[in-house]
Amino acid sequence: MNATLKLLTDRASCRVFKNKRVPAAVVDKLVEAGIHAPTGGNLQPYSIIKIERPAARKKLAKLCWQEFLAKAPLHFVFCVDLHRHKRWARLENAPYSADRSLRPFWIAIQDTIICAQNMCVAADALGLGSVYIGPVFDSMAQIRRMCRLPKGVVPVISLAVGYPKVKPPRRKRLPAALLAHSEVYREPTDKELLAAYRKRYEGVTQAITAKDLKVLDSACRVAHNAGFAEKCLKDVKTRGNFNAPQIVFGLHYRADRMLRNTPKQLRMLKTAGLGWAGKRGDTCADHQMTNS
Numbered sequence: 359m360n361a362t363l364k365l366l367t368d369r370a371s372c373r374v375f376k377n378k379r380v381p382a383a384v385v386d387k388l389v390e391a392g393i394h395a396p397t398g399g400n401l402q403p404y405s406i407i408k409i410e411r412p413a414a415r416k417k418l419a420k421l422c423w424q425e426f427l428a429k430a431p432l433h434f435v436f437c438v439d440l441h442r443h444k445r446w447a448r449l450e451n452a453p454y455s456a457d458r459s460l461r462p463f464w465i466a467i468q469d470t471i472i473c474a475q476n477m478c479v480a481a482d483a484l485g486l487g488s489v490y491i492g493p494v495f496d497s498m499a500q501i502r503r504m505c506r507l508p509k510g511v512v513p514v515i516s517l518a519v520g521y522p523k524v525k526p527p528r529r530k531r532l533p534a535a536l537l538a539h540s541e542v543y544r545e546p547t548d549k550e551l552l553a554a555y556r557k558r559y560e561g562v563t564q565a566i567t568a569k570d571l572k573v574l575d576s577a578c579r580v581a582h583n584a585g586f587a588e589k590c591l592k593d594v595k596t597r598g599n600f601n602a603p604q605i606v607f608g609l610h611y612r613a614d615r616m617l618r619n620t621p622k623q624l625r626m627l628k629t630a631g632l633g634w635a636g637k638r639g640d641t642c643a644d645h646q647m648t649n650s
């Protein structure tokens with residue numbers, strides 16, 4: 359098989375690392391691979407924060423609620439960076455509003471993640487292992503303070519990197535027939551959809567506990583209503599366990615928290631310097647204030 363394709367299809371996230379530093383020359387190669395990723399308009403609206411100091415790694419692990427991260431010798435926090443462009447524009451007497459508009463942020467997130475993915479693939483190509491860390495979003499304020507990020511620089515995702523202790527196994531995926539469409543979106547039948555998900559999540563169930571029943575009940579009530587909660591809990595009790603989507607959306611990526619946390623997250627983005635994330639009308643007022 360083509361070496362690049364083999365790399366892409368064989369890879370898996372690595373969560374156990376050797377106690378071995380990643381040499382500076384290797385770090386440079388990773389960063390070089392990252393900055394050659396495509397970006398909208400070739401604008402590169404991101405910054406990559408390398409974290410190696412043990413105390414900082416420990417803090418990052420704590421902020422992302424995952425202890426194993428402290429043992430990864432190298433972390434990259436990928437940030438959307440609208441601050442640098444703003445400075446550039448100001449220094450050269452050019453207009454700038456990308457930090458007050460949703461679209462440039464939308465594109466900048468894509469640019470940032472594509473850069474991260476280049477580095478993720480490069481890590482595998484160099485014999486390293488890596489794992490993305492999502493909760494940098496939840497601890498955005500603390501990570502912004504820790505990395506001294508100015509307004510307009512927003513952490514998006516982190517990548518923990520190191521030499522794998524053992525090669526991680528390739529994880530299951532949904533079939534291409536369900537994910538890839540030809541010309542137009544193809545709606546699978548319920549039977550096909552369920553068969554594909556049941557195969558993918560084969561053996562994924564969880565025993566019932568009173569605590570988890572309460573969590574699922576709350577998720578159902580907040581995301582839907584009391585009637586739905588009753589139906590869902592009856593389904594769990596009839597079967598005698600939680601099924602895969604009940605675990606995924608009810609207990610793990612909780613449907614209730616998702617809804618409840620959104621206002622707080624928008625405030626976090628506004629505090630991070632993104633004017634559009636405020637209430638309607640704020641954006642314009644902020645703009646006038648900063649310019650007056």
Ligand SMILES: Cc1cc2nc3c(=O)[nH]c(=O)nc-3n(C[C@H](O)[C@H](O)[C@H](O)COP(=O)(O)O)c2cc1C
Pocket residue numbers: 369370371372373424489490491492493515528529
């Ligand atoms: C956006 C994103 C966030 C992730 N966050 C975490 C995380 O916080 N902790 C973790 O252990 N893995 C995290 N992962 C890794 C996924 O769990 C992993 O990619 C997925 O289970 C598929 O496994 P594989 O990468 O080994 O194929 C994340 C991956 C992505 C793309």
